[in-house]
Amino acid sequence: MGFSLSLEKANAILNELKKEYRIYAPKRFEKQGRYSDTDIIRYDEIDSIEEIVTGEKSTYSPKEVLFPITQTILYFTEDEYRETKMDDKKILIFMRPCDINARKVQERIYMGNGGFDDFYYKRLREKVKFVMMECTKGWDTCFCVSMGTNKATNYAAAVRFLEDGILLDVKDEELQGYFADVAKAPFEVEFIEGNETVVELPQIPDKKVLNAIKAHPMWDEYNSRCIACGACTIACGTCTCFTTTDLFYTQNANVGERRRTYSSCQIDGFDEMAGGLIFRKSYADTMRYKVLHKVHDYKERFGENMCVGCGRCTDRCPQFISFSHTIEKLNHAIKEICEQPVSQS
Amino acid sequence: MIINPVMPKPCKIIDIIRENKNEYTFRVESDITPEHGQFLQLSIPKVGEAPISASGFGDGYLDFTIRSVGKVTNEMFALKPGDMLFLRGAYGVGWPIEEISGKHLVVITGGTGLAPVKSLLSKCLNEPEFVKSVFIISGFKNEDGILFKNDLESYKKNFKTVYSLDIDKIDGWEVGFVTEHVNKIPIKDYEDNYAILVVGPPVMMKFTALECLKNGAKEENIWVSFERKMSCAIGKCGHCRIDEVYVCLDGPVFNYKQAKDLVD
Ligand SMILES: Cc1cc2nc3c(=O)[nH]c(=O)nc-3n(C[C@H](O)[C@H](O)[C@H](O)COP(=O)(O)OP(=O)(O)OC[C@H]3O[C@@H](n4cnc5c(N)ncnc54)[C@H](O)[C@@H]3O)c2cc1C
Ligand code: SF4
Ligand code: SF4
Ligand code: FES
Numbered sequence: 001m002g003f004s005l006s007l008e009k010a011n012a013i014l015n016e017l018k019k020e021y022r023i024y025a026p027k028r029f030e031k032q033g034r035y036s037d038t039d040i041i042r043y044d045e046i047d048s049i050e051e052i053v054t055g056e057k058s059t060y061s062p063k064e065v066l067f068p069i070t071q072t073i074l075y076f077t078e079d080e081y082r083e084t085k086m087d088d089k090k091i092l093i094f095m096r097p098c099d100i101n102a103r104k105v106q107e108r109i110y111m112g113n114g115g116f117d118d119f120y121y122k123r124l125r126e127k128v129k130f131v132m133m134e135c136t137k138g139w140d141t142c143f144c145v146s147m148g149t150n151k152a153t154n155y156a157a158a159v160r161f162l163e164d165g166i167l168l169d170v171k172d173e174e175l176q177g178y179f180a181d182v183a184k185a186p187f188e189v190e191f192i193e194g195n196e197t198v199v200e201l202p203q204i205p206d207k208k209v210l211n212a213i214k215a216h217p218m219w220d221e222y223n224s225r226c227i228a229c230g231a232c233t234i235a236c237g238t239c240t241c242f243t244t245t246d247l248f249y250t251q252n253a254n255v256g257e258r259r260r261t262y263s264s265c266q267i268d269g270f271d272e273m274a275g276g277l278i279f280r281k282s283y284a285d286t287m288r289y290k291v292l293h294k295v296h297d298y299k300e301r302f303g304e305n306m307c308v309g310c311g312r313c314t315d316r317c318p319q320f321i322s323f324s325h326t327i328e329k330l331n332h333a334i335k336e337i338c339e340q341p342v343s344q345s
Numbered sequence: 346m347i348i349n350p351v352m353p354k355p356c357k358i359i360d361i362i363r364e365n366k367n368e369y370t371f372r373v374e375s376d377i378t379p380e381h382g383q384f385l386q387l388s389i390p391k392v393g394e395a396p397i398s399a400s401g402f403g404d405g406y407l408d409f410t411i412r413s414v415g416k417v418t419n420e421m422f423a424l425k426p427g428d429m430l431f432l433r434g435a436y437g438v439g440w441p442i443e444e445i446s447g448k449h450l451v452v453i454t455g456g457t458g459l460a461p462v463k464s465l466l467s468k469c470l471n472e473p474e475f476v477k478s479v480f481i482i483s484g485f486k487n488e489d490g491i492l493f494k495n496d497l498e499s500y501k502k503n504f505k506t507v508y509s510l511d512i513d514k515i516d517g518w519e520v521g522f523v524t525e526h527v528n529k530i531p532i533k534d535y536e537d538n539y540a541i542l543v544v545g546p547p548v549m550m551k552f553t554a555l556e557c558l559k560n561g562a563k564e565e566n567i568w569v570s571f572e573r574k575m576s577c578a579i580g581k582c583g584h585c586r587i588d589e590v591y592v593c594l595d596g597p598v599f600n601y602k603q604a605k606d607l608v609d
Contacts, residue, residue, distance in 0.1 A: 073351065076390040079429055081353055114580035114594035119349035207606040210588070214608055241583035244351075244576045248391040256391045263582070270584065271609065273574050274414035277547070279609035289609075293586070300589035 001176055003168045004185035010049045010166050013178050017092065018047075021129075024065045025094035026058035027051055033059075034318070043093070052094060054161045057139050061102060061237030061312060062095050066124050067110070069234075073120055073244070074258040081258075083119075091128045094159070096135045097191060098144045098308045100152040102237035103130075108302045109240045129156035129172055138192050141311030143324055146199040149308040151191045158189040197324050201305065202331055204296050209337055213292070216333045219284035225319050226283040230264035232313035232321075233290065238306050241265060265289050291326055350579050353388045353431035358424055359406065364492045368457060369422060370400060370410045373430050377407060381465040382439025382570060382598050385409075386578045388431040392420045396575045396593070398461035399435060407432075410460040410492065436578045437597050440465055440542060441568060449535040450476045453523055453553050454483045455545025459492050461570055461597075462544055466496070470503055477538070479504035480530055484523035484545075487513045523549065527556040537563070544570040554601055567601035573609075 005013070017023060025046045032040040041053045042060040074081045110118040111125070132155035144150040156172035167187040170176050204210050233239040243263040248256030263270060266286050271279045280286050298306035307323075314322045360372040379385065379399040387409065388394040395417040401408035413419045424430065440462070450469065452462050469479050481500055485491050487510055500506050507526045509519035519526060523545070532539065541562055543553045550569045557567055573592040576582040585592035587607045590599075599607070 079355055081390070081431065083349060083352065109583075110581060114591065116350050116579035116581070118579075118581050119351065207588075211606065211608050240581065242576065243582065243584070244394065246388075246391050246393045260576075260582075263576075263584070265583065271574050273572065274412075274418075279573075292588075297586075297589045 001170050001179070002185050002187035003170065003179050003182045004165065004187070005168065005182060006165045007049055009182065013182075014046075014049060016178055017175075021090045021092045023092045023094075024062065025052040026056075026062075028053050049161075049166065052133075052161070054133065057096075057142070057310075057312070057315070059312070059316070060235055061310065062093050062099050063102065063106065063237050065091065065093055066103075066128065067106075067121055067240075067242075070259055070261045071120060072257045072259050075255070076246075076258065077255050086123060089127070091124070092131055092156075093128060094131045094133050096133050097152040098135075098142070098147075098149045098310045099237050100130050100132060100155060101149040102308045102310070105238040105298075105304070105306055105308060106240050108304075129175070130154070131156060132158040132189065134158060134160045134189050134191075136190050136192050138195050139311065140196050141314040141322070141324070142192075142195050143197040143199045143309035143311065145192060145195050145309075146197075146201065147305060147307055147309035150193070150195075160187065160189065195309075197311070199309065199324050199327050200331055202295050202327060202334055204334060205338070209334065210292070210296070212337045213330070213333055214288055216337070218329050218333045219288045221284075222287040222321070223282050223284045225321055226266070226287055227319060228267050228283055228286065229318060230267040231316040231318065232323075233264035233266055234262055235312040235316040237310055237312070238294070238308060239264065241270075265293075287326075291323075291330065294323075295327060295330070351386075351433065351577065353386065353394075353433045355429040356407075356432050358426050358428050358430055360426055361424070364410065364494075365489055367490075368410060368412045368492055370408055371421070371424070371430065372406050372408050373432070374405060375407045375432060376405060377432065377435055378402060379407070379435030379464075380439040381442065381468065382461050383435040383437050384461075384578070384597065385432050385434030385436065386575075387411075387417070387421070388433075389417060389420050389424075390431065393417045394576075396436075396578055398597075400460040400463045401467060402464060408464075410457065410463070412457050434578065437593055438595060440598055441540070441600075444568075445540045445542075446475060447538075448476060449478045449480070449539040451480045451530055451539060451541040452482070453527070453541065453543045453545075453557075454481075455523055455549040455553075456485055456490060457492065458545035458549075458570070459483055462542055463493060463496065465542075466500060470499060473503075481505070482507045482509070482523050482526050482530070484509045484511065484526075484549075486511050488515055522552075524552050524556045527553065528560055530557075530560065532557075532561045537566075539566055541567045542570075543567065547572070554605070564602045564605065565600060568598055569601060569604050570597045571599060571604070571607075572597065 027044040029040045041058040043062045110121040158169040160167040241263045242260045244260045294307040356373040356375045362370040384396045384398045397409045400410040413422045573585040575585045578593045580591045580594040
């Protein structure tokens with residue numbers, strides 16, 4: 001159902017919605033960026049439509065609404081663990097199509113992988129509705145069209161931001177109720193049909209080629225380029241890894257909590273085992289582990305690519321490592337390996 | 346009500362056996378019945394969690410044989426009978442019982458690697474008809490590292506055994522790495538009706554499997570048990586992933602045909 005709203009009317013409905021929903025959208029945080037005088041755009045609760053940053057890509061993905069960077073999962077006393085509680089407000093998140101598609105990607109891991117549902121993700125997810133922000137231009141590092149993630153249909157509402165108002169397509173019946181006194185207007189959401197950056201998806205035919213790629217010298221440059229800061233994976237909407245740790249309150253040593261925090265295969269210690277045994281010893285190794293997961297390994301398990309082409313990893317890397325360039329190099333390496341004469345063995 | 350798979354349950358420690366200075370076996374009260382080769386997540390509140398294989402289980406109890414190597418495991422060594430350990434699990438894919446049943450079973454272990462196969466070896470002792478024969482090669486670094494002394498004795502009486510220390514010489518024990526004893530396995534006599542289980546440190550498993558192949562074993566008749574860093578044990582945290590495989594879900598036990606191509 002299509003509607004046309006003035007900003008004033010849109011804000012009035014937003015206020016109505018806020019009684020039932022927490023409403024998250026990309027918001028500007030001034031001068032918190034990496035360089036002086038740069039801003040950060042990240043997801044937070046909003047009070048008005050004007051607060052939503054529409055003309056720039058958010059620095060961080062909306063994943064942190066559903067999976068906070070740090071989250072307490074259990075409280076414990078000497079002889080008992082207790083789950084953390086949660087209020088029962090529903091949640092609306094303003095998201096671009098790539099980010100909505102990134103939910104599906106994370107959810108194949110958080111909900112179902114191995115038959116287990118992540119309790120904390122799921123209990124939040126059940127309260128969430130997506131408001132898709134129309135995205136027709138993208139930015140220089142985006143390659144959603146190559147990844148097939150430029151379109152999303154599983155939204156409760158879609159929005160186009162105009163100079164002095166918004167256009168909405170409201171699919172969700174419950175949300176439709178809020179627009180009873182709003183004039184209907186035809187609105188069909190549009191999608192981006194081509195990005196500046198085009199990526200050819202790597203095709204790795206078998207394990208033999210896969211393992212030859214792992215040993216290929218193409219990764220060596222990352223030994224000197226990557227500094228293992230993990231910024232790429234924190235910003236990525238599809239990275240799911242975390243580490244669980246316990247802490248206790250010093251005032252009362254018998255109570256404490258178990259927390260989980262984003263982790264990253266790019267940082268030191270991710271695969272370190274007792275006795276100091278490490279499997280991926282160089283940043284060439286950690287880089288290929290990440291890249292191959294995004295465009296091959298995940299697909300082998302779940303049938304779809306992990307990367308949604310949002311380009312945030314490229315945007316965030318202090319060493320200017322471009323993900324799409326890396327994929328290009330990977331394609332060259334695959335070609336080189338596949339075209340080698342098969343050794344007689 | 347959605348169930349929370351990471352919620353641990355308190356279980357009372359009923360016995361602690363000191364295998365050696367660095368390895369203790371904890372017996373806890375529990376109704377969980379793992380499959381042979383599966384693991385559980387053990388916690389101590391305020392300290393953390395660690396994945397540990399079930400080294401034995403029976404009516405109302407579970408055994409864990411733990412090596413103290415860090416934060417959680419060191420803290421466990423301070424526990425006493427009557428104290429609580431917190432458990433969740435059991436997790437993962439254990440030993441391929443169907444592929445072992447009725448065959449000649451070969452078990453090759455290095456160090457604490459004996460723990461994850463111990464419950465299976467107990468089954469072989471208690472149900473002699475379960476397998477045709479058992480051949481064990483167990484290696485330890487030195488005399489101080491020997492585990493399950495009583496069990497090793499009963500294996501010796503009932504099965505073919507080769508026990509070896511890396512460099513130390515003691516009565517009744519061979520000297521050298523387990524790989525040096527692989528040629529003692531009568532693989533040819535097994536007429537393709539055998540299963541070889543290898544468990545120990547990564548390097549040991551790699552070279553032992555290669556040695557088995559050299560001695561005529563088939564890839565598909567060999568299984569290994571992987572150890573990787575784990576944080577969740579339920580396929581969510583990503584720490585244990587290799588290629589498209591999650592060690593916590595699809596392992597820790599893998600057939601060698603699959604394992605040989607998994608490069609971290
Ligand atoms: C499937 C499986 C079965 C296991 N079975 C047994 C067993 O039967 N008996 C036994 O003694 N040990 C077993 N382990 C190893 C045991 O989990 C680790 O020794 C333990 O987690 C170390 O925890 P810690 O807190 O004491 O050490 P920490 O202080 O946490 O760590 C010391 C070092 O170990 C690393 N580490 C963290 N988690 C793991 C992990 N899961 N595995 C290895 N290193 C880790 C840390 O990064 C650090 O470098 C098993 C591991 C796996 C994955
Ligand atoms: S890998 Fe990079 S481009 Fe792909 S989804 Fe993650 S941040 Fe976006
Ligand atoms: S952001 Fe760049 S430097 Fe940092 S870990 Fe990622 S690739 Fe390496
Ligand atoms: S231990 Fe977390 S995914 Fe396997």
